[in-house]
Amino acid sequence: xxxxxxxxxxxxxxxxxxxxxxxxxxxxxxxxxxxxxxxxxxxxxxxxxxxxxxxxxxxxxxxxxxxxxxxxxxxxxxxxxxxxxxxxxxxxxxxxxxxxxxxxxxxxxxxxxxxxxxxxxxxxxxxxxxxxxxxxxxxxxxxxxxxxxxxxxxxxxxxxxxxxxxxxxxxxxxxxxxxxxxxxxxxxxxxxxxxxxxxxxxxxxxxxxxxxxxxxxxxxxxxxxxxxxxxxxxxxxxxxxxxxxxxxxxxxxxxxxxxxxxxxxxxxxxxxxxxxxxxxxxxxxxxxxxxxxxxxxxxxxxxxxxxxxxxxxxxxxxxxxxxxxxxxxxxxxxxxxxxxx
Amino acid sequence: xxxxxxxxxxxxxxxxxxxxxxxxxxxxxxxxxxxxxxxxxxxxxxxxxxxxxxxxxxxxxxxxxxxxxxxxxxxxxxxxxxxxxxxxxxxxxxxxxxxxxxxxxxxxxxxxxxxxxxxxxxxxxxxxxxxxxxxxxxxxxxxxxxxxxxxxxxxxxxxxxxxxxxxxxxxxxxxxxxxxxxxxxxxxxxxxxxxxxxxxxxxxxxxxxxxxxxxxxxxxxxxxxxxxxxxxxxxxxxxxxxxxxxxxxxxxxxxxxxxxxxxxxxxxxxxxxxxxxxxxxxxxxxxxxxxxxxxxxxxxxxxxxxxxxxxxxxxxxxxxxxxxxxxxxxxxxxxxxxxxxxxxxxxxxxxxxxxxxxxxxxxxxxxxxxxxxx
Numbered sequence: 001x002x003x004x005x006x007x008x009x010x011x012x013x014x015x016x017x018x019x020x021x022x023x024x025x026x027x028x029x030x031x032x033x034x035x036x037x038x039x040x041x042x043x044x045x046x047x048x049x050x051x052x053x054x055x056x057x058x059x060x061x062x063x064x065x066x067x068x069x070x071x072x073x074x075x076x077x078x079x080x081x082x083x084x085x086x087x088x089x090x091x092x093x094x095x096x097x098x099x100x101x102x103x104x105x106x107x108x109x110x111x112x113x114x115x116x117x118x119x120x121x122x123x124x125x126x127x128x129x130x131x132x133x134x135x136x137x138x139x140x141x142x143x144x145x146x147x148x149x150x151x152x153x154x155x156x157x158x159x160x161x162x163x164x165x166x167x168x169x170x171x172x173x174x175x176x177x178x179x180x181x182x183x184x185x186x187x188x189x190x191x192x193x194x195x196x197x198x199x200x201x202x203x204x205x206x207x208x209x210x211x212x213x214x215x216x217x218x219x220x221x222x223x224x225x226x227x228x229x230x231x232x233x234x235x236x237x238x239x240x241x242x243x244x245x246x247x248x249x250x251x252x253x254x255x256x257x258x259x260x261x262x263x264x265x266x267x268x269x270x271x272x273x274x275x276x277x278x279x280x281x282x283x284x285x286x287x288x289x290x291x292x293x294x295x296x297x298x299x300x301x302x303x304x305x306x307x308x309x310x311x312x313x314x315x316x317x318x319x320x321x322x323x324x325x326x327x328x329x330x331x332x333x334x335x336x337x338x339x340x341x
Numbered sequence: 342x343x344x345x346x347x348x349x350x351x352x353x354x355x356x357x358x359x360x361x362x363x364x365x366x367x368x369x370x371x372x373x374x375x376x377x378x379x380x381x382x383x384x385x386x387x388x389x390x391x392x393x394x395x396x397x398x399x400x401x402x403x404x405x406x407x408x409x410x411x412x413x414x415x416x417x418x419x420x421x422x423x424x425x426x427x428x429x430x431x432x433x434x435x436x437x438x439x440x441x442x443x444x445x446x447x448x449x450x451x452x453x454x455x456x457x458x459x460x461x462x463x464x465x466x467x468x469x470x471x472x473x474x475x476x477x478x479x480x481x482x483x484x485x486x487x488x489x490x491x492x493x494x495x496x497x498x499x500x501x502x503x504x505x506x507x508x509x510x511x512x513x514x515x516x517x518x519x520x521x522x523x524x525x526x527x528x529x530x531x532x533x534x535x536x537x538x539x540x541x542x543x544x545x546x547x548x549x550x551x552x553x554x555x556x557x558x559x560x561x562x563x564x565x566x567x568x569x570x571x572x573x574x575x576x577x578x579x580x581x582x583x584x585x586x587x588x589x590x591x592x593x594x595x596x597x598x599x600x601x602x603x604x605x606x607x608x609x610x611x612x613x614x615x616x617x618x619x620x621x622x623x624x625x626x627x628x629x630x631x632x633x634x635x636x637x638x639x640x641x642x643x644x645x646x647x648x649x650x651x652x653x654x655x656x657x658x659x660x661x662x663x664x665x666x667x668x669x670x671x672x673x674x675x676x677x678x679x680x681x682x683x684x685x686x687x688x689x690x691x692x693x694x695x696x697x698x699x700x701x702x703x704x705x706x707x708x709x710x711x712x713x714x715x
């Protein structure tokens with residue numbers, strides 16, 4: 001049975017079903033109770049499950065994660081909400097030094113089946129700290145799983161998998177897509193490690209995740225008009241990365257474009273392209289390309305559409321991999337870099 | 342808008358002027374109405390048991406220190422001087438309660454039944470953790486200053502949600518009171534009335550920094566009162582005072598009365614760790630002054646005053662301490678190092694394909710070296 005839900009409602013449904021199915025599941029975060037969260041993602045859950053299980057927390061991100069760790073020792077599965085991507089940093093120590101390491105520290109005797117929900121990404125026209133993509137900080141830390149979702153179905157199924165997992169999972173929700181609708185079948189079960197090939201093609205592979213998957217699919221449609229077949233991979237898991245699926249695709253297409261909203265430096269694209277070069281170097285017919293946020297702080301949202309990966313920037317990158325005329329064909333790097341000295 | 346300020350609880354901050362004490366330096370039993378009410382069952386035999394505990398804890402500590410100097414362990418953070426603070430607090434708990442401590446909680450680990458062979462492995466750098474937390478109800482020792490305070494509060498909140506009367510105790514030092522996590526833990530414990538005991542062992546130094554750097558000269562026990570948390574400043578070298586303060590806190594938590602903060606005023610007579618050189622930041626005279634306040638000597642004098650023949654008690658303590666030291670030394674000297682392949686274990690509950698690939702590559706590399714050396 002399927003139903004049409006927004007991505008926000010799909011997250012809500014996953015939380016409700018997890019609360020219903022396991023009385024050790026708890027939600028904790030700022031404003032998630034009576035208000036239903038600043039995005040209304042947890043709307044109605046406190047009324048249905050009670051303030052003991054849907055806990056409005058004091059405003060202390062480190063404490064949200066730190067106390068959830070203590071609850072995990074007692075066998076609770078706590079789903080914490082960090083209100084915005086840019087608010088997660090006070091909790092950084094508890095996430096990377098404690099949550100990520102407790103299984104290792106205890107040699108398997110302590111499980112941290114924690115889920116950390118983080119609305120992330122831009123294109124919502126907001127102010128500073130409300131549009132960031134901090135996933136790479138966490139992907140760099142062993143012991144954490146870092147996943148995201150591109151559709152309501154993926155949001156539902158991946159969040160259920162995250163809550164059921166005995167590993168700690170950061171679940172990044174593309175807040176710019178919260179109100180995108182899609183069909184959701186609650187019986188579909190997903191894992192936390194496998195990428196999805198969401199469009200098949202034989203000329204160029206675009207690897208995307210979260211909010212950029214939709215842009216990549218639109219690029220595939222546009223490129224098809226010019227006779228270019230684009231394969232689109234929704235990575236789903238940012239850590240661990242499903243390199244196998246991307247390598248298999250690049251072995252067929254010979255070309256790779258990686259896209260995300262986060263800045264390029266030391267990012268998911270850095271890691272994915274490196275892995276593909278390591279394992280499929282001889283299959284590559286062009287240097288891999290990437291379309292990402294720039295290596296700047298997130299800009300004022302009045303100009304965020306210049307910063308964010310767009311359909312046209314993706315098509316331009318596809319052209320670069322194919323050796324077609326593109327925006328950089330006549331770019332004189334020498335003179336630009338001369339000016340920078 | 343008006344707010345109702347709760348009437349000041351006379352016990353909200355006890356001992357601020359002078360730390361609570363029931364055993365004087367010469368072993369005289371002093372009387373303190375607050376603490377005495379919780380020591381009614383402590384006879385000669387119970388006090389002798391606390392003495393035995395402290396002697397064993399000290400022996401473990403000194404043996405580990407010596408083992409580090411001899412190269413059998415890589416590092417040791419000594420607790421010399423803090424035996425009463427840990428033993429008194431540890432004995433106020435039941436085994437079903439949980440402890441969330443720092444890296445200097447050797448007394449808690451020993452008294453809660455940590456496996457000494459596993460414990461030695463931590464300080465030999467053979468393992469990051471040293472016991473089964475679910476077997477002794479004590480979280481792995483934890484190095485980031487103050488982080489465990491939040492874990493203790495979370496555990497206590499969970500126990501309360503379960504309708505259990507179990508409590509959590511979180512132990513940390515004076516330096517930790519400056520950390521955001523400890524302050525957040527106080528906020529949460531107060532907001533959720535969590536059944537948690539905050540044990541601050543004020544051993545006067547955070548590595549080289551005297552406590553005044555953290556406190557501005559005010560007693561640390563004053564601070565929790567601003568969070569609405571009852572607080573006691575206790576002579577941390579008085580095992581009976583520590584036991585009574587622990588019992589007050591534990592009983593309050595069990596009865597649904599929420600958190601309590603205990604500042605144990607004590608002294609770290611040794612270095613911060615075996616790599617530290619305290620001569621650079623404090624005088625020997627200061628240390629000597631605290632030797633005179635030794636927590637174990639004080640109980641010996643108290644037992645003598647009670648008419649106990651100390652010779653058999655000392656003999657028994659020596660036998661037990663020697664046995665423990667021998668066991669610990671054997672563990673430290675003969676521990677098997679972890680296999681290099683264990684680097685890859687217990688990162689995830691469900692191993693990832695990526696990590697399994699890295700493991701296979703590493704093993705192939707190791708095998709290639711073996712092949713070359715043939």
